[in-house]
Amino acid sequence: MLKRVYLAPDEFTAITLKEMLISKNIRAITRRFETTWLDGLPKIMKGGWGDVLVDEKDQKKAEEYIKEFLEQCDGSESDSTTK
Numbered sequence: 001m002l003k004r005v006y007l008a009p010d011e012f013t014a015i016t017l018k019e020m021l022i023s024k025n026i027r028a029i030t031r032r033f034e035t036t037w038l039d040g041l042p043k044i045m046k047g048g049w050g051d052v053l054v055d056e057k058d059q060k061k062a063e064e065y066i067k068e069f070l071e072q073c074d075g076s077e078s079d080s081t082t083k
Helices: 011-023 041-046 056-074
Strands: 002-008 028-032 050-055
Touching (some): 002 011, 002 056, 011 028, 011 050
Antiparallel strands (some): 002 050
């Protein structure tokens, strides 16, 4: 079963985190909320561009990697990780 490990604010962040997790041997995918005919409405309603998803067995490790990665990028913790 796939679990959300991060609510991405934009496509670039989602793809960057997905690729970082893949480099750590964690299978990850992105799930985009937006559709062309809704013109940004899902982003407003769901609070972000889309999800980064991983297998349930990798959830805890993926969340740790994401937290470390984001702290290195901007020096602060992200509030978008889910538990």
